[in-house]
Amino acid sequence: xxxxxxxxxxxxxxxxxxxxxxxxxxxxxxxxxxxxxxxxxxxxxxxxxxxxxxxxxxxxxxxxxxxxxxxxxxxxxxxxxxxxxxxxxxxxxxxxxxxxxxxxxxxxxxxxxxxxxxxxxxxxxxxxxxxxxxxxxxxxxxxxxxxxxxxxxxxxxxxxxxxxxxxxxxxxxxx
Amino acid sequence: xxxxxxxxxxxxxxxxxxxxxxxxxxxxxxxxxxxxxxxxxxxxxxxxxxxxxxxxxxxxxxxxxxxxxxxxxxxxxxxxxxxxxxxxxxxxxxxxxxxxxxxxxxxxxxxxxxxxxxxxxxxxxxxxxxxxxxxxxxxxxxxxxxxxxxxxxxxxxxxxxxxxxxxxxxxxxxxxxxxxxxxxxxxxxxxxxxxxxxxxxxxxxxxxxxxxxxxxxxxxxxxxxxxxxxxxxxxxxxxxxxxxxxxxxxxxxxxxxxxxxxxxxxxxxxxxxxxxxxxxxxxxxxxxxxxxxxxxxxxxxxxxxxxxxxxxxxxxxxxxxxxxxxxx
Numbered sequence: 001x002x003x004x005x006x007x008x009x010x011x012x013x014x015x016x017x018x019x020x021x022x023x024x025x026x027x028x029x030x031x032x033x034x035x036x037x038x039x040x041x042x043x044x045x046x047x048x049x050x051x052x053x054x055x056x057x058x059x060x061x062x063x064x065x066x067x068x069x070x071x072x073x074x075x076x077x078x079x080x081x082x083x084x085x086x087x088x089x090x091x092x093x094x095x096x097x098x099x100x101x102x103x104x105x106x107x108x109x110x111x112x113x114x115x116x117x118x119x120x121x122x123x124x125x126x127x128x129x130x131x132x133x134x135x136x137x138x139x140x141x142x143x144x145x146x147x148x149x150x151x152x153x154x155x156x157x158x159x160x161x162x163x164x165x166x167x168x169x170x171x172x173x174x175x
Numbered sequence: 176x177x178x179x180x181x182x183x184x185x186x187x188x189x190x191x192x193x194x195x196x197x198x199x200x201x202x203x204x205x206x207x208x209x210x211x212x213x214x215x216x217x218x219x220x221x222x223x224x225x226x227x228x229x230x231x232x233x234x235x236x237x238x239x240x241x242x243x244x245x246x247x248x249x250x251x252x253x254x255x256x257x258x259x260x261x262x263x264x265x266x267x268x269x270x271x272x273x274x275x276x277x278x279x280x281x282x283x284x285x286x287x288x289x290x291x292x293x294x295x296x297x298x299x300x301x302x303x304x305x306x307x308x309x310x311x312x313x314x315x316x317x318x319x320x321x322x323x324x325x326x327x328x329x330x331x332x333x334x335x336x337x338x339x340x341x342x343x344x345x346x347x348x349x350x351x352x353x354x355x356x357x358x359x360x361x362x363x364x365x366x367x368x369x370x371x372x373x374x375x376x377x378x379x380x381x382x383x384x385x386x387x388x389x390x391x392x393x394x395x396x397x398x399x400x401x402x403x404x405x406x407x408x409x410x411x412x413x414x415x416x417x418x419x420x421x422x423x424x425x426x427x428x429x430x431x432x433x434x435x436x437x438x439x440x441x442x443x444x445x446x447x448x449x450x451x452x453x454x455x456x457x458x459x460x461x462x463x464x465x466x467x468x469x470x471x472x473x474x475x476x477x478x479x480x481x482x483x484x485x486x487x488x489x490x491x492x493x494x495x496x497x498x499x500x501x502x503x
Contacts, residue, residue, distance in 0.1 A: 017181060034181035034223065035213065057211050058277060070250075070279045076210045077280065078203070080181050081227055125276065132275070146410035147274020 019083045023048070024092030032079040039063045041079035042089060050090035050120045054149075061148035064121035064128075065089050071128035073147075090120035093127070102171040103127050106161035114152030122148045126162045127171060135166040179213065183225040187353055187387060190226050194383045195355060197222040202385055204246055205280035207273070208289040216299045217290070217306055227282075231387055236261055240392040245284035245351075245385065249339070250275070252283060261393065264400035264419050268342035271404045274411050284386035287340055287350070287363075288378070291333035292413050293322065304330045305374040312374075320480040321415070325472060326441035331374030332478060334438055335367060336413050341437035342402055344445045345419035348391040354384035363389075367442035394433070396423035396499065403495040405438075405487060414438035416488045418495035422458070429456050429500060434492065439472060439484050448473045449492060458500035461493065468492045 015031040022028070023046060032041055039056070042048045042065070054062030056075045063074040066088040093101035103123050106112070113119040125148045129135055134144040141162050142155070150158065165171035180197075184190045194200050201220035203209050204227050212218045231244035236257030243252055252258060253269035269278065272286075295301040295313040302311030314322050314332050322332040340363065348363045366379050380386070400421040406412040417437035423430045432453040436444040452470035456463050468489040475485045497503040 033178070035179050037210070057214070058207055061274065061276060064276055071276050072280050073207070073276045076207050076277075078181070078206055078210060078223075078225075080183070081203075081206065081225060083183070129275070134275075143410055144275050147276045 017080045019079055021082045021084070022086045024088055030079060034078070034080055036079045037075050038065070038067075038077040038079045038082055038087070039074035042074060042087070048089050048091050052117055052120055054118065054121075059149075060118070060121075061125060062118050062121040064124040064148065066124060066128060069131075071125050088124075090124060093123065101127070102165050102168065103130075103161065106164045106171070107158070110157045110161040110164060111154065112157040112161040113150070113154050118148060118150045118152075122150065122158055126158070126165070129162065130166055130171055135162060138163075179220060180222045181225060182222065183227075184229065186229055187231065187385065190224055190229060190385055191353065191355055191383060193222075193224045194385075197224070200224050202226050204282040204285045205248070205277075207277050207281045208285060212290060212297070215297050217297050226385070234258070238393050238398075240390065241265075242388055242390045243283050245387045245389065246282045249273070249278040249281045249283065249286060253278065260398065262346065262391070262397050262400060264342045264345065264397075264402045264421060265339070267402035268338040268404075268417075268419065271402060272338045283339070283389055286337050287343075287366075287386060287389070288380070289337055290377075292336045293333035294318075296333060305333060305370070305377075308373070308375050315478065318480065319478040321413075321438075322478055322481055323441045324439050324475040324477050324481055324484050325436075325444055326369050327476065327478075328370045328372065328374070330372050331370035331441065333370070333374070333441060335377075335440065335442050337443065338402065338404060338414060338417060338437055340367070340443040341417055341435045342400075342419045343389065343391065344435035344443040345400070345421050345433045346391040346394065346397065347433070348389055350386060351388035351390065352380060352384045353387045354381060358387065364443070364445050370441050394421060394423075395431070396421050396433075399499050399501060401495050401499040403491050403498065405491055416484055416491050418488070418491045420492070420495040420499040422453075422496055422499040424458050424500040424502075427457055427459055427500075427502065429453050429458055429496070432496060432499075434471070434496075436472065436488055436492075439475070439488050444472075446471050446473075453496060458497055458502035461497070464493045464496060465489070 019030045052062040054060035058076045065074045200222035203223040203225045232247040233244045253266045259266045301313040323334045404417040414437045419435045421433040434446045434449045449471035452467040
């Protein structure tokens with residue numbers, strides 16, 4: 001079966017479940033093993049490598065994506081559980097050559113990163129945070145971003161970026 | 176990760192039938208605990224029965240009480256306006272748990288079934304009677320700062336990690352369990368088992384059963400109830416010590432209090448001795464409250480590294496009770 005993102009025929013032994021899902025607006029059928037995480041399916045099958053594998057145990061938030069519009073950890077979500085659901089990754093916010101999502105642009109403007117490894121997860125979480133209505137005080141933003149660790153310590157820049165998007169009123173959607 | 180089979184079910188009856196039909200099967204809902212511990216090798220089911228799309232997610236709340244569907248998400252229960260108004264201890268316990276992402280995934284039933292965060296349980300290279308019965312307990316003489324001071328045995332001193340369970344213990348919540356024989360109810364405080372010499376048996380859930388609902392009745396003071404959580408960092412961390420306090424005060428005097436502790440026991444720790452000591456105390460009188468708090472955590476037996484939890488728990492109790500009574 002054909003992977004709509006890469007054109008690959010990716011059937012492999014043991015990959016005996018087929019997940020029908022929509023990833024970044026593109027319908028696709030994914031052959032997966034039962035124990036495969038959504039994170040691995042995105043990165044290894046769909047070659048969507050913007051979503052990062054940090055701890056792979058639900059402790060860092062680098063793998064944050066949206067499933068049916070809610071932010072979740074793709075490392076602890078099994079790919080098979082996404083059958084019939086819609087997944088949005090960092091690539092879904094803005095494709096190559098497209099204008100950056102307002103939250104991405106704000107991270108650049110506010111120095112919301114250093115090494116950048118946690119950034120896709122931070123941005124996906126930040127977009128969700130504003131959509132949830134948790135962008136009030138600095139304290140509230142920090143609390144509701146606490147599931148995304150940044151070992152470079154760019155937290156102040158991240159906070160500034162989120163506030164800038166909040167105040168511009170442009171960033172509360174997936175696309 | 177070792178190979179595991181998977182099947183998804185659409186309703187409770189199908190889930191119960193699947194559990195009966197497949198040996199060594201395990202329910203999978205939000206996945207936040209099961210997927211992590213499966214990957215770590217701490218648990219080893221042969222079949223995962225996915226109940227994440229079973230529609231028992233309804234939340235009903237009023238002053239008289241609440242019912243929560245077993246598969247309601249933590250985030251949805253916490254944000255329920257009725258829960259915030261009438262049982263804030265539940266919303267607070269939930270929102271002080273994990274992270275926004277994890278709370279969007281994890282279910283109420285799964286939260287109450289989560290396994291301990293004892294590091295020796297997680298790591299297959301260490302002795303752990305809970306993971307491998309009969310292998311010993313690496314924690315008793317190991318690094319046991321996070322472990323229990325109450326309810327432990329020579330076989331296990333792991334704490335129960337759920338904040339929600341602590342809040343529910345203080346509210347005398349009931350668990351509704353469905354199995355092949357139908358639905359039965361059990362008090363949450365009877366649901367959890369002390370480790371004794373069988374720490375692998377953690378609760379009263381029988382093979383083939385699932386949690387379909389959690390409920391509690393309203394009680395005086397519930398609208399002011401409070402959850403205080405002490406952590407190693409400000410957010411996104413399990414409790415070192417926590418207190419759920421439901422206080423009914425009249426004219427500044429505590430009439431009745433319902434108290435449960437987290438982080439200190441092998442099970443969510445309802446503390447009736449503390450409740451008796453608090454009755455009649457003036458909530459604003461910190462000195463009197465501190466004296467009453469000495470009755471809390473009676474019988475605690477500290478391990479090498481966690482004796483501080485006893486004093487920390489009593490101080491947390493004072494603050495939580497004063498907050499719940501509106502005295503600070």
